[in-house]
Amino acid sequence: MKRVQFEHSAVPYLFVAPQILIISIFFLWPAAQAVYQSFLLEDAFGMSSQFVWFRNFEDVLSSSSWMRSAIFTVVFSVSVSVLSIAISLFLAVRADEVVRGAKTYKTLLMWGYAIAPPVAGLLGNMLFNPLMGDLYMALNSFGFEFNHIENPNDAAFIVILIAVWKQVSVNFIFFLSGLQGIPKSIQEAATLDCKSAERRFWTITFPLLAPTTFFLLVINLTYAFFETFGIIDVSTKGAPGGSTATLVYKVYVDGFLGADLGGSSAQSVLLMIMVSVLTVFQFRFIERKVHY
Amino acid sequence: MYQSKWRILTNHAILILGALFMIMPVWIAFASSTHTREFLFQNGLQLWPGGHFFENYGAILFDASATKGRVTALEMLFNSMVLGLGFAIGKVIISMMAAYAIVYFRFKLAVPLFWVVFSTLLLPLEVRIVPSYEVVAGLGLLNSYTGLILPLIASATGTFFFRQFYRSVPDELLEAARLDGAGPLRFFIDILVPLSVTMISAIFIIMFVVGWNQYLWPLLMTTDDQLYTIVIGIKQVYNSLYEGGQIPQFPKAFALTIMATIPPVLVVVVFQRMFVKGLVETEK
Amino acid sequence: MATVTLNQVEKTYLNGYKAIHGIDLKIQDGEFTVLVGPSGCGKSTLLRMIAGLESISDGEIAIDDRVVNKVAPADRDIAMVFQNYALYPHMSNYNNMAYGLRNRGHSKAEIDAKVREAARILQLDDHLERKPRQLSGGQRQRVAMGRAIVRQPKVFLFDEPLSNLDAKLRVDMRLEIKNLQQRLGISSVYVTHDQVEAMTLADRLIVMNGGVAEQIGTPIDIYEKPETLFVAGFIGSPAMNFLPGKVSDDRTHVVVGDKVKLDLDHVVEAGRSVTVGIRPEHFRLCEDGHGPVSASVRMVESLGAETLVYLDFGIGNENVTLRIQGTHQFAKGTVLTLSITPDKIHLFDDETGKRI
Numbered sequence: 001m002k003r004v005q006f007e008h009s010a011v012p013y014l015f016v017a018p019q020i021l022i023i024s025i026f027f028l029w030p031a032a033q034a035v036y037q038s039f040l041l042e043d044a045f046g047m048s049s050q051f052v053w054f055r056n057f058e059d060v061l062s063s064s065s066w067m068r069s070a071i072f073t074v075v076f077s078v079s080v081s082v083l084s085i086a087i088s089l090f091l092a093v094r095a096d097e098v099v100r101g102a103k104t105y106k107t108l109l110m111w112g113y114a115i116a117p118p119v120a121g122l123l124g125n126m127l128f129n130p131l132m133g134d135l136y137m138a139l140n141s142f143g144f145e146f147n148h149i150e151n152p153n154d155a156a157f158i159v160i161l162i163a164v165w166k167q168v169s170v171n172f173i174f175f176l177s178g179l180q181g182i183p184k185s186i187q188e189a190a191t192l193d194c195k196s197a198e199r200r201f202w203t204i205t206f207p208l209l210a211p212t213t214f215f216l217l218v219i220n221l222t223y224a225f226f227e228t229f230g231i232i233d234v235s236t237k238g239a240p241g242g243s244t245a246t247l248v249y250k251v252y253v254d255g256f257l258g259a260d261l262g263g264s265s266a267q268s269v270l271l272m273i274m275v276s277v278l279t280v281f282q283f284r285f286i287e288r289k290v291h292y
Numbered sequence: 293m294y295q296s297k298w299r300i301l302t303n304h305a306i307l308i309l310g311a312l313f314m315i316m317p318v319w320i321a322f323a324s325s326t327h328t329r330e331f332l333f334q335n336g337l338q339l340w341p342g343g344h345f346f347e348n349y350g351a352i353l354f355d356a357s358a359t360k361g362r363v364t365a366l367e368m369l370f371n372s373m374v375l376g377l378g379f380a381i382g383k384v385i386i387s388m389m390a391a392y393a394i395v396y397f398r399f400k401l402a403v404p405l406f407w408v409v410f411s412t413l414l415l416p417l418e419v420r421i422v423p424s425y426e427v428v429a430g431l432g433l434l435n436s437y438t439g440l441i442l443p444l445i446a447s448a449t450g451t452f453f454f455r456q457f458y459r460s461v462p463d464e465l466l467e468a469a470r471l472d473g474a475g476p477l478r479f480f481i482d483i484l485v486p487l488s489v490t491m492i493s494a495i496f497i498i499m500f501v502v503g504w505n506q507y508l509w510p511l512l513m514t515t516d517d518q519l520y521t522i523v524i525g526i527k528q529v530y531n532s533l534y535e536g537g538q539i540p541q542f543p544k545a546f547a548l549t550i551m552a553t554i555p556p557v558l559v560v561v562v563f564q565r566m567f568v569k570g571l572v573e574t575e576k
Numbered sequence: 577m578a579t580v581t582l583n584q585v586e587k588t589y590l591n592g593y594k595a596i597h598g599i600d601l602k603i604q605d606g607e608f609t610v611l612v613g614p615s616g617c618g619k620s621t622l623l624r625m626i627a628g629l630e631s632i633s634d635g636e637i638a639i640d641d642r643v644v645n646k647v648a649p650a651d652r653d654i655a656m657v658f659q660n661y662a663l664y665p666h667m668s669n670y671n672n673m674a675y676g677l678r679n680r681g682h683s684k685a686e687i688d689a690k691v692r693e694a695a696r697i698l699q700l701d702d703h704l705e706r707k708p709r710q711l712s713g714g715q716r717q718r719v720a721m722g723r724a725i726v727r728q729p730k731v732f733l734f735d736e737p738l739s740n741l742d743a744k745l746r747v748d749m750r751l752e753i754k755n756l757q758q759r760l761g762i763s764s765v766y767v768t769h770d771q772v773e774a775m776t777l778a779d780r781l782i783v784m785n786g787g788v789a790e791q792i793g794t795p796i797d798i799y800e801k802p803e804t805l806f807v808a809g810f811i812g813s814p815a816m817n818f819l820p821g822k823v824s825d826d827r828t829h830v831v832v833g834d835k836v837k838l839d840l841d842h843v844v845e846a847g848r849s850v851t852v853g854i855r856p857e858h859f860r861l862c863e864d865g866h867g868p869v870s871a872s873v874r875m876v877e878s879l880g881a882e883t884l885v886y887l888d889f890g891i892g893n894e895n896v897t898l899r900i901q902g903t904h905q906f907a908k909g910t911v912l913t914l915s916i917t918p919d920k921i922h923l924f925d926d927e928t929g930k931r932i
Contacts, residue, residue: 012397019390033423108311114556116505185662193676195650230507
């Protein structure tokens with residue numbers, strides 16, 4: 001905190017007031033509501049409800065569809081994070097090296113940040129459209145018997161591919177700036193010490209990028225958890241049979257389309273706990289960020 | 293820096309492939325959006341633009357029936373603009389003020405309020421959509437810009453960016469300002485705000501893009517077509533693609549997609565330096 | 577033990593900027609060569625071209641008899657010490673030194689012996705297991721040196737290695753580097769903008785300016801017989817005084833201003849306009865008041881061991897600096913009488929800036 005501060009009775013309260021007001025109405029209240037509702041069971045018509053303690057949680061945790069969604073979410077998040085980090089690191093290392101056209105490449109690889117997830121979802125959906133999707137036809141003409149409408153693995157492949165495509169540019173921006181943060185002379189010293197570029201990467205560059213990589217891993221997991229909603233909703237809609245529905249997507253489907261308020265709230269609360277763990281993890285890491 | 297010929301060659305090859313990977317889907321969407329639907333239906337997606345650019349884009353921009361609703365793409369673009377700008381402006385102002393109070397003042401509730409703000413980072417809107425929807429509905433804010441924008445602002449990311457930035461401002465500045473007789477308001481307006489211009493612009497750009505690209509919340513909030521943003525419009529058109537036994541309106545869906553993509557992409561590319569700086573520095 | 581030969585070496589950057597304009601140089605076996613010049617003169621670029629970190633646009637660089645233009649830096653058998661040390665922050669000091677040897681496939685035992693030997697020489701024995709960030713600036717500098725000497729390369733390259741150290745440490749390390757180089761007898765190229773480092777370290781000095789080697793020679797040669805105005809002004813501190821002058825009709829002396837006449841020890845064509853250069857330390861104070869030059873005192877700076885006096889020569893507004901041993905007190909406006917021995921007067925052509 002600051003060494004010098006103002007001592008004033010009213011001013012700071014006036015300054016935080018707007019934020020606190022908005023947070024109270026649109027965050028604290030709904031969050032409390034979610035927790036409260038997760039303990040309630042509503043009847044089929046939403047007319048009356050009773051307090052049922054942890055029954056909603058028991059139901060959620062013992063339901064096979066939630067477990068399946070949870071497993072898919074983990075597989076999906078890890079695949080998306082690892083793949084997009086690997087691809088963008090590879091590209092960033094090369095983009096950091098080129099001299100000619102460096103700016104152009106940078107622009108061409110980072111603009112994807114601005115694409116909305118549902119736009120990405122729609123593009124993927126079209127490219128894999130059985131009627132005319134180029135990629136769909138290409139895969140099948142190579143004899144893959146690709147059918148994401150019926151085969152859960154194929155559908156998962158599509159959402160992962162779209163989510164990775166959408167995330168590469170963000171990771172690329174961070175990796176490139178991380179690479180540019182490594183003193184040039186260290187790279188040069190390494191060139192004198194080691195002839196193989198690949199070996200230099202694994203012994204010098206990659207260890208020095210470890211903090212960036214770790215940070216991105218957390219960011220990517222959060223992205224895969226939450227921000228992929230738009231992708232799923234416009235590509236597979238969780239089909240076939242809920243096999244590509246992440247936990248967030250399931251909250252939406254059960255709460256809004258299925259009108260199971262208690263169950264959906266219990267799912268929300270479970271998600272909140274998961275995210276909290278992830279965020280605390282991230283903050284603890286940032287607090288003692290690796291310094292060399 | 294020393295590089296072998298082979299390394300230089302593969303660098304370019306890899307980067308070109310990477311760029312194509314990023315660009316091709318959008319390019320195919322653009323090329324396909326300039327053909328007739330019959331042509332697309334018979335020949336599949338297209339790599340080269342056809343001759344129906346003005347016809348297709350004109351139709352969805354100005355003719356509501358082309359977007360399967362009661363609004364034209366032009367109106368949706370306007371809504372997106374309101375959402376993007378409203379979100380960015382609201383977020384910047386509110387978080388600047390809150391961060392100022394938290395960093396520069398000693399007051400009783402400073403610590404608990406900080407934790408309230410911090411807690412919003414733990415729970416993104418996505419996990420509390422159902423109750424949030426109920427609250428906004430209860431306040432009668434469904435289908436209004438206020439109801440669309442305010443709940444999105446209720447997260448503290450911006451506050452943390454500014455908090456970080458203020459903490460890096462040298463203490464001597466406040467001491468000097470005090471010696472010059474500036475009170476808390478003066479100091480904020482005359483010194484801190486001008487000092488933060490780069491930071492403000494960077495966050496503004498990022499927030500505009502984030503706001504423009506919002507999907508889940510507007511989807512729930514806006515049951516009235518008049519408030520559709522262009523991102524939501526895409527979903528509507530997509531939903532109606534296979535209705536009614538007609539040949540699907542793929543070209544128009546693509547045209548809408550392209551129009552939803554151009555504004556945020558332009559912002560990011562034009563303000564690239566500032567955007568990258570903002571993104572990288574604030575996330576650290 | 578090697579020679580380094582530069583043959584018409586040029587460097588042109590992608591944007592068309594020409595940083596090095598055809599340099600010829602032969603560094604003898606075991607010689608300590610210093611490249612000195614103001615920032616932007618191309619000295620670092622030249623060093624980096626020898627290292628292989630910059631490509632060579634034209635000409636040839638050879639280490640011994642092998643042309644290395646197309647040889648990868650790691651294969652040139654050179655070692656370099658960087659300005660900011662460029663130590664690998666994630667590795668222990670031991671590993672920093674061992675890294676290059678490992679990549680060259682030396683055996684574990686051999687690496688260990690070499691690293692420990694280098695650590696002993698550099699007094700780093702107690703710090704081998706630590707990371708670079710746990711060391712002081714001077715110790716980091718030693719690790720960087722250690723990384724260079726464990727390899728026993730043919731050539732050492734130093735890129736302003738002392739500029740990040742404080743003044744006292746810089747003197748210590750300077751002596752240490754000279755000592756180490758003489759002991760190991762490895763040919764070295766050292767880049768600096770600090771002329772004290774340049775004068776004290778160099779067997780041979782190369783003064784660079786605008787991508788050109790202005791003069792190559794021993795430090796004393798360059799001090800005593802600067803070939804160009806630039807070299808004359810760059811080497812020596814405080815800098816040489818320059819005064820406009822004209823050679824007298826009888827060609828035995830040069831006239832500065834309207835009244836000052838200085839004797840010459842060599843014959844120059846009569847009436848020629850020249851720049852007269854006199855080092856501050858080469859004026860003699862004539863206590864008896866008889867001498868060719870008289871000038872009034874503008875300001876005095878006492879450094880203890882010596883005194884700098886700024887004089888008004890009555891030609892324009894320029895100060896003329898006088899440097900005399902010991903402490904002296906002169907009131908402002910005091911008129912001093914000075915003399916100069918003819919062999920300490922440097923004449924430069926007004927147009928070409930070349931020594932006459």
